[in-house]
Amino acid sequence: MMMQANDRQSEAVAGVVDRVVAHYRGDPSCMVQILREIQEARGWIEPAAIDRLQTVLAVPRTKIEGVAGFYSFFHTRPVGRYRLLFSDNITDRMQGSAALLERLCSALWIEPGKVSEDGLVSVDRTSCTGLCDQGPGLLVNLRAIGRLTVERIDRIVELVRDEVPLADWPAEFFVIEDNIRRADILLATPFAPGDALRAAQARVPSDGLAAANLRSWREGLPTGLGGPAAMLDEIKRANLRGRGGAGFMTGLKWEACRNAPLKAGQQRFVVCNADEGEPGTFKDRVLLTTRADLVFEGMTVAAYAIGAQRGFLYLRGEYRYLLDDLNAVLERRRRDGLLGSDIGGIPGADFEIEIHVGAGAYVCGEESALIESLEGKRGTPRNRPPFPVTNGYLDQPTVVNNVETFAAAALIALKGGDWYAAIGTRHSAGTKLLSVAGNCSRPGIYEYPFGVSIRQVLADCGATDPQAVQVSGPSGVCLGDAEFDRCIGFEDIPTAGAFTVFDRSRDMFEVARNYVHFFQHESCGFCTPCRVGTSLLKNLMDKLHQGCGSPYDFGEIEKLNQLLQTMSHCGLGHTACNPVLDTIARFRPAYERRMRQQEFAPAFDLDRALAAARQMTGRDDAGAHFLDQEA
Amino acid sequence: MSQTFTLDGLSIPFTEGETIIQAATRAGVFIPHLCYHPEFKPHGSCKLCTVKVNGRHTASCTLRAAAGMVVENNTEELNAERRALTQMLFVEGNHFCPSCEKSGHCQLQATAYHLGMMSPHYDHFFPDRPVDASHPEVLLDFNRCILCSLCVRASRDVDGKNVFALSGRGIRTQLIVNAKSGRLADTDFTVDDKAAHICPVGVILKKRRGFAVPIGERPYDRAPLSETALAEAVSAREEGA
Numbered sequence: 108m109m110m111q112a113n114d115r116q117s118e119a120v121a122g123v124v125d126r127v128v129a130h131y132r133g134d135p136s137c138m139v140q141i142l143r144e145i146q147e148a149r150g151w152i153e154p155a156a157i158d159r160l161q162t163v164l165a166v167p168r169t170k171i172e173g174v175a176g177f178y179s180f181f182h183t184r185p186v187g188r189y190r191l192l193f194s195d196n197i198t199d200r201m202q203g204s205a206a207l208l209e210r211l212c213s214a215l216w217i218e219p220g221k222v223s224e225d226g227l228v229s230v231d232r233t234s235c236t237g238l239c240d241q242g243p244g245l246l247v248n249l250r251a252i253g254r255l256t257v258e259r260i261d262r263i264v265e266l267v268r269d270e271v272p273l274a275d276w277p278a279e280f281f282v283i284e285d286n287i288r289r290a291d292i293l294l295a296t297p298f299a300p301g302d303a304l305r306a307a308q309a310r311v312p313s314d315g316l317a318a319a320n321l322r323s324w325r326e327g328l329p330t331g332l333g334g335p336a337a338m339l340d341e342i343k344r345a346n347l348r349g350r351g352g353a354g355f356m357t358g359l360k361w362e363a364c365r366n367a368p369l370k371a372g373q374q375r376f377v378v379c380n381a382d383e384g385e386p387g388t389f390k391d392r393v394l395l396t397t398r399a400d401l402v403f404e405g406m407t408v409a410a411y412a413i414g415a416q417r418g419f420l421y422l423r424g425e426y427r428y429l430l431d432d433l434n435a436v437l438e439r440r441r442r443d444g445l446l447g448s449d450i451g452g453i454p455g456a457d458f459e460i461e462i463h464v465g466a467g468a469y470v471c472g473e474e475s476a477l478i479e480s481l482e483g484k485r486g487t488p489r490n491r492p493p494f495p496v497t498n499g500y501l502d503q504p505t506v507v508n509n510v511e512t513f514a515a516a517a518l519i520a521l522k523g524g525d526w527y528a529a530i531g532t533r534h535s536a537g538t539k540l541l542s543v544a545g546n547c548s549r550p551g552i553y554e555y556p557f558g559v560s561i562r563q564v565l566a567d568c569g570a571t572d573p574q575a576v577q578v579s580g581p582s583g584v585c586l587g588d589a590e591f592d593r594c595i596g597f598e599d600i601p602t603a604g605a606f607t608v609f610d611r612s613r614d615m616f617e618v619a620r621n622y623v624h625f626f627q628h629e630s631c632g633f634c635t636p637c638r639v640g641t642s643l644l645k646n647l648m649d650k651l652h653q654g655c656g657s658p659y660d661f662g663e664i665e666k667l668n669q670l671l672q673t674m675s676h677c678g679l680g681h682t683a684c685n686p687v688l689d690t691i692a693r694f695r696p697a698y699e700r701r702m703r704q705q706e707f708a709p710a711f712d713l714d715r716a717l718a719a720a721r722q723m724t725g726r727d728d729a730g731a732h733f734l735d736q737e738a
Numbered sequence: 739m740s741q742t743f744t745l746d747g748l749s750i751p752f753t754e755g756e757t758i759i760q761a762a763t764r765a766g767v768f769i770p771h772l773c774y775h776p777e778f779k780p781h782g783s784c785k786l787c788t789v790k791v792n793g794r795h796t797a798s799c800t801l802r803a804a805a806g807m808v809v810e811n812n813t814e815e816l817n818a819e820r821r822a823l824t825q826m827l828f829v830e831g832n833h834f835c836p837s838c839e840k841s842g843h844c845q846l847q848a849t850a851y852h853l854g855m856m857s858p859h860y861d862h863f864f865p866d867r868p869v870d871a872s873h874p875e876v877l878l879d880f881n882r883c884i885l886c887s888l889c890v891r892a893s894r895d896v897d898g899k900n901v902f903a904l905s906g907r908g909i910r911t912q913l914i915v916n917a918k919s920g921r922l923a924d925t926d927f928t929v930d931d932k933a934a935h936i937c938p939v940g941v942i943l944k945k946r947r948g949f950a951v952p953i954g955e956r957p958y959d960r961a962p963l964s965e966t967a968l969a970e971a972v973s974a975r976e977e978g979a
C-alpha cells in the first residue's frame with residue numbers, strides 16, 4: 108500500500124517536472140521559471156522534483172539546490188497549503204501589522220516561520236510587498252491582500268480553517284487600488300496601443316523604414332536606417348535619464364548597446380526592470396496595472412532603436428498576481444501586430460517579449476544580478492566591467508531600464524524629444540512618479556514634473572506634522588524638516604520613487620532599525636563586507652533597541668559604514684548604512700534615549716541569557732531573573 | 739609589455755587583459771587575497787584584495803590593469819579595512835586556531851598575522867555548522883568555510899565534477915555538496931581531485947594525516963604569507979608554462 112502511494116507520488120512529481128521542463132524547451136537557463144512553476148503545481152520543491160530535474164535538464168544537483176536556496180519564495184521544505192506572508196516594511200508596521208500577525212498566529216495556533224502540524228498553513232514575514240498606500244499587506248500564496256484589519260484577519264482565520272479554496276475567498280480582499288492622486292504626462296497622455304510606434308515611423312522619410320535588426324553592427328548609418336537612428340536621437344534630445352534611481356542617460360545606454368559588437372549567432376536584448384524591491388516604492392506596480400501598453404511599447408521602441416529581437420519583463424515575485432493580465436496584454440499586442448515579426452509593416456522589425464517572474468530577492472533589481480536571475484542562476488551581482496550593454500544576457504548586448512523609463516520613452520516616441528525636454532528642470536527632464544505613503548491622509552501615486560519641492564508633496568498628500576521624509580527608500584536619504592524646501596531631481600534629491608512620510612510621533616531609530624533588518628535579510632551573501640557587515644550592523648541596532656547602547660556603538664556604526672561603502676561589491680552594500688547615518692545625524696535624541704552608559708555597554712545581558720532556561724522550566728517569577736541594578 | 743601603471747609609486751608593467759593583482763604578483767608585490775588563486779578565474783567576493791585605483795576602492799583580482807592607473811595598495815587605510823574584513827570572516831565562522839589541523843598552513847590565519855590582527859574585535863556569531871565525516875578519506879569541517887568558492891571552481895573547472903556549490907543567501911549562504919543526502923560520501927569526490935587540495939582554510943582536510951608536519955614547521959610558520967604567496971604564484975606560472 109505504502110509503496111503504491113509512493114509510486115503514485117513520484118509519478119505525479121515526474122509528470123509535473125516533465126511538463127514544465129518541456130514548456131521551457133529543456134533549457135536550464137530557464138531554471139528560475141521552471142522551479143517557480145514546479146512549486147506552483149506542487150506547493151514546494153521536493154527532493155523527488157530535484158531528482159527528476161537533475162535527469163531531464165542534465166544539470167548537477169548542486170546547481171538546482173544553489174538556485175532554489177537563494178530565493179525567499181522557493182521552498183525546499185514543506186510549507187503550508189496556505190502560505191501567508193506579512194509585508195514587513197516600516198509602513199506596514201506603522202499600520203499595525205505586528206499585532207495583526209500575532210492575532211492571526213494565535214488564532215491559528217502557530218508560530219511565525221513554522222508550518223502548522225497538519226501542513227495546512229504557514230505564516231511568515233516578507234520584505235515590502237509594494238502595498239504601502241493600502242497596508243498593512245500580506246500575500247497568500249503570492250496573491251496580495253491589502254488594508255488588513257482585525258475583521259479581515261479574523262475572516263482569513265476562518266477561511267483557512269475551513270480550507271476554502273483561494274478562488275472562493277471574498278473578491279474584495281484581492282482588490283488592489285491604483286490610488287492615482289496626481290497625474291501628469293505619463294499617467295494622463297491619451298494613448299492607444301501602437302500610437303508611439305506609428306509616430307516614431309512617421310517622423311522619418313519613408314525610405315528610412317528599415318529595422319535596426321537588419322544591419323551589421325558596423326554598418327554605416329544615415330540612409331537605410333533613418334527610423335532607428337532618428338528614434339535614438341529623439342531619446343537623446345529628450346535628455347531622458349533612467350528612473351530606477353541612478354539616473355544614467357538612457358540615450359547613451361541605448362547607443363552603447365546598439366554599437367556593441369555582436370559575435371556570430373548573438374543578438375541584442377531589451378530588459379524591463381520591474382523588480383521594484385525598494386521598500387516604500389510601488390509606482391511600477393501602478394504603471395503595469397494602468398499603463399502596461401505604454402511600458403511594452405517603450406520596450407518595443409527601444410528594440411527598434413537598438414536592433415533587439417527579444418525582450419524580457421522581469422516582474423518581481425511579489426507581483427506574481429499581475430502575471431495573467433500582463434500576458435493578456437502581450438497576447439493582444441501580438442494579435443494587433445505590435446509584437447512579432449515585421450512590426451508596423453517594417454521588414455525585419457521583429458520583437459518578442461517574455462515575462463520572467465522573480466522569487467523574492469531584492470538584490471535581483473541590481474541589473475547584473477537581474478541578468479543572472481534571467482539566466483536561471485543565483486541572483487549575485489556580476490563583476491563589472493564589462494557592463495550589460497556589451498556583455499549582458501547570455502553574454503550579449505543588453506539594455507536594462509526601469510519600467511518608468513520605458514513608459515517615458517514611449518511618450519518621447521509619440522511626442523518628440525524637444526517636447527519632453529521642455530518639461531521638468533534643466534538637468535532632470537520630464538516627470539517623476541512618487542510612491543507616497545506613511546503619515547499622510549492621501550497616500551498613493553503622485554506624478555510631478557521634476558523640480559517639485561518636498562514641501563509641496565507633503566502639502567498635497569495631506570501630511571500632518573511631518574518630522575521626516577525617507578526619499579528613495581532605505582538606500583536613499585532621510586530628510587528632516589530643515590530640508591523640506593529641497594527639490595526632487597537629479598541636481599538635488601534623486602529618487603527611484605519612494606516617498607515615505609513620518610510624523611512627529613514616530614521613533615526614527617525604529618525606522619532605521621527596520622531598514623537595517625531589511626538590508627541584512629536581502630544581502631546576497633556574495634561579498635564579505637556586506638554579508639557580515641549588514642549582520643553586524645543589525646546586531647548593533649538590536650543591541651541599542653534593547654537599551655544596551657553607548658557612544659562606543661556610534662563609532663562602530665561609522666566604521667561599518669565606511670567599510671560597507673568602500674568595500675562592498677554592489678549598491679546594496681554601499682547604501683546599507685545610509686538610514687542609520689542619516690537618522691543619527693538628524694534625529695540623534697532617538698539614539699541617545701537608548702544609551703545606558705557614557706562609555707561602553709556590553710551586548711551580553713545576563714538576564715536575557717536566562718530566557719531559554721525560564722522557558723524550559725516554566726518559571727517567570729522574580730527569583731528566575733537577574734535584577735538590573737541600574738534600572 | 740610597454741604599458742605600465744603605478745602601484746604605491748612603483749611602475750608596474752602589464753600585458754593586455756592582465757588584472758592588477760596578476761601584474762603586481764609578477765612584479766613581486768604582494769596584495770592580500772583569499773578568494774583569488776592564480777590558477778582560477780577570479781571571483782571577487784572576499785574583497786581582501788581591494789586597492790584604491792585613482793582614488794576609488796576596487797577589487798584588484800577582477801579589475802584589468804590599464805595604462806596610467808594610479809593604484810594604492812600597502813597603505814594604513816587599506817590595511818585597516820582589510821583587517822576589519824579578516825575579523826569579519828573570523829567571527830562569522832568558528833575558527834579555533836589552536837585546535838585546527840590547518841594551523842600554520844591556513845591563509846586566513848596567515849592573513850590575520852600579515853595584517854596585524856590582534857583580536858576578533860566583533861562578537862562571534864557561533865553558527866551551527868555540523869561537520870561531514872562521511873567520506874572515507876576526506877573530512878569537511880564547515881565551521882571554517884569562508885565561502886571563497888575555490889573548491890567550487892576547482893571541482894567544476896578542473897575536475898569536471900561539480901561536487902561543491904554555494905546555496906542559501908546572505909548570512910545563511912553555505913557550502914553544499916552534490917548529493918541528495920547532502921553527504922560527501924555520496925558524491926564522486928576523491929582525494930585526488932583538485933578540489934581536495936585547494937581550500938585556503940581548514941574545511942577540506944585529508945583524514946589520517948593529522949600533524950604530519952608538526953606545528954612550527956608549517957609553511958606560514960617558516961615564512962610570512964607575503965613571501966609564500968609570491969613563491970607559489972611563481973611556481974604555478976612555471977608549471978603552467
Ligand SMILES: Cc1cc2nc3c(=O)[nH]c(=O)nc-3n(C[C@H](O)[C@H](O)[C@H](O)COP(=O)(O)O)c2cc1C
Nearest residue numbers: 349350351380382383384472473474508509512678
Ligand atoms: C540593490 C539594487 C536594487 C535595485 N533595484 C532596482 C529595481 O527594483 N528597479 C530598477 O529599475 N532598478 C533597480 N536598481 C538599479 C538597476 O541596477 C539599474 O540601474 C536600473 O534598472 C537601470 O534602469 P534605468 O537606467 O532606467 O534607471 C537596483 C540597484 C541596486 C544596486
Ligand code: SF4
Nearest residue numbers: 631632634637677680
Ligand atoms: S554588496 Fe551585498 S548584495 Fe551586493 S554583492 Fe555584496 S553581498 Fe551581495
Ligand code: SF4
Nearest residue numbers: 883884886887889937
Ligand atoms: S570549503 Fe574552502 S575552498 Fe570551499 S568555499 Fe569554503 S573556504 Fe573556500
Ligand code: FES
Nearest residue numbers: 771782784785799
Ligand atoms: S581576492 Fe579579490 S576579492 Fe577575494
